[in-house]
Amino acid sequence: MNVPVVLMLTTLPDAESAGALAQAVLEARLAACVTRLGAVESHYHWKGALESSEEVQVLLKTSVARSEELQRFIEARHPYETPEFLVWQADASPGYGQWVNAETQRPLHV
Amino acid sequence: MNVPVVLMLTTLPDAESAGALAQAVLEARLAACVTRLGAVESHYHWKGALESSEEVQVLLKTSVARSEELQRFIEARHPYETPEFLVWQADASPGYGQWVNAETQRPLHV
Amino acid sequence: MNVPVVLMLTTLPDAESAGALAQAVLEARLAACVTRLGAVESHYHWKGALESSEEVQVLLKTSVARSEELQRFIEARHPYETPEFLVWQADASPGYGQWVNAETQRPLHV
Numbered sequence: 078m079n080v081p082v083v084l085m086l087t088t089l090p091d092a093e094s095a096g097a098l099a100q101a102v103l104e105a106r107l108a109a110c111v112t113r114l115g116a117v118e119s120h121y122h123w124k125g126a127l128e129s130s131e132e133v134q135v136l137l138k139t140s141v142a143r144s145e146e147l148q149r150f151i152e153a154r155h156p157y158e159t160p161e162f163l164v165w166q167a168d169a170s171p172g173y174g175q176w177v178n179a180e181t182q183r184p185l186h187v
Numbered sequence: 188m189n190v191p192v193v194l195m196l197t198t199l200p201d202a203e204s205a206g207a208l209a210q211a212v213l214e215a216r217l218a219a220c221v222t223r224l225g226a227v228e229s230h231y232h233w234k235g236a237l238e239s240s241e242e243v244q245v246l247l248k249t250s251v252a253r254s255e256e257l258q259r260f261i262e263a264r265h266p267y268e269t270p271e272f273l274v275w276q277a278d279a280s281p282g283y284g285q286w287v288n289a290e291t292q293r294p295l296h297v
Numbered sequence: 298m299n300v301p302v303v304l305m306l307t308t309l310p311d312a313e314s315a316g317a318l319a320q321a322v323l324e325a326r327l328a329a330c331v332t333r334l335g336a337v338e339s340h341y342h343w344k345g346a347l348e349s350s351e352e353v354q355v356l357l358k359t360s361v362a363r364s365e366e367l368q369r370f371i372e373a374r375h376p377y378e379t380p381e382f383l384v385w386q387a388d389a390s391p392g393y394g395q396w397v398n399a400e401t402q403r404p405l406h407v
Binding site for chain 1: 189192194206209210213214216219220221222223224225248275276277278279280282283286290
Binding site: 196198224225226227228229230231232237242244258262269270271272273274275 | 299302304316319320323324326329330331332333334335358385386387388389390392393396400
């Protein structure tokens with residue numbers, strides 16, 4: 078049986094800020110895996126003008142249970158005024174889905 | 188409250204055609220953001236043989252309201268006979284979702 | 298009318314293993330197109346430590362009818378102990394969707 082998990086896509090200004098976000102998210106156990114994709118070039122309207130930026134795209138994989146907390150965590154730390162932040166549900170294979178759920182268990186504070 | 192938006196994935200032969208498509212789509216206010224990902228290598232069957240091509244992958248983000256019009260726009264201008272054209276819905280964070288909706292308002296013709 | 302198709306995302310250790318998987322999948326007619334994306338850097342917990350790996354991300358496009366068989370095929374051949382394996386449904390444009398369905402017809406054994 079496949080396991081539902083959550084994919085989150087965002088962009089960061091550079092590899093350094095993407096790496097820092099990955100580290101913070103993993104230490105908080107809010108995602109099981111953070112994939113930094115290569116450089117991308119985004120084209121968009123911003124305050125009335127056509128702009129483009131080099132960015133780094135990041136795909137995070139987390140459990141359904143922790144996805145809202147991950148979103149709040151990223152929104153609080155993201156360097157942009159209006160970051161790209163996209164979420165959708167996917168099915169993971171049983172082994173990968175169980176791993177995602179296990180790695181995003183909330184740490185015990187005893 | 189997260190906001191539903193539409194993701195569209197297509198591939199173009201090179202960075203130049205990807206840039207031209209991004210520009211046309213944004214000028215028509217049919218997407219809020221067009222992200223050109225790095226070069227990809229596609230492997231596929233075509234007319235009976237195994238082929239591979241270097242391509243440029245493009246991810247477009249638009250509103251639910253404008254997604255059908257964006258699809259028709261791209262299909263009419265795409266240089267391939269049978270372009271890759273994939274669409275799925277995602278949830279955007281409130282700020283990003285409102286920005287996508289605002290940037291894809293149909294222009295007023297007065 | 299758009300046509301439902303299935304997207305599958307996995308990662309492989311390098312371009313060579315990604316190319317071999319693409320070839321095997323296409324020869325078995327289990328996907329219509331396999332896109333090898335550029336190098337990615339994955340950050341994750343593994344057996345208690347924070348790890349990162351350079352990997353190659355692969356996006357496969359197949360029909361709804363063949364997606365379970367594709368998943369079993371990849372799980373049986375993937376070099377990792379717990380490979381990333383994510384699946385979600387998308388809508389393809391009519392032309393692309395019909396092509397995906399046609400290219401993933403099970404071969405006749407007569």
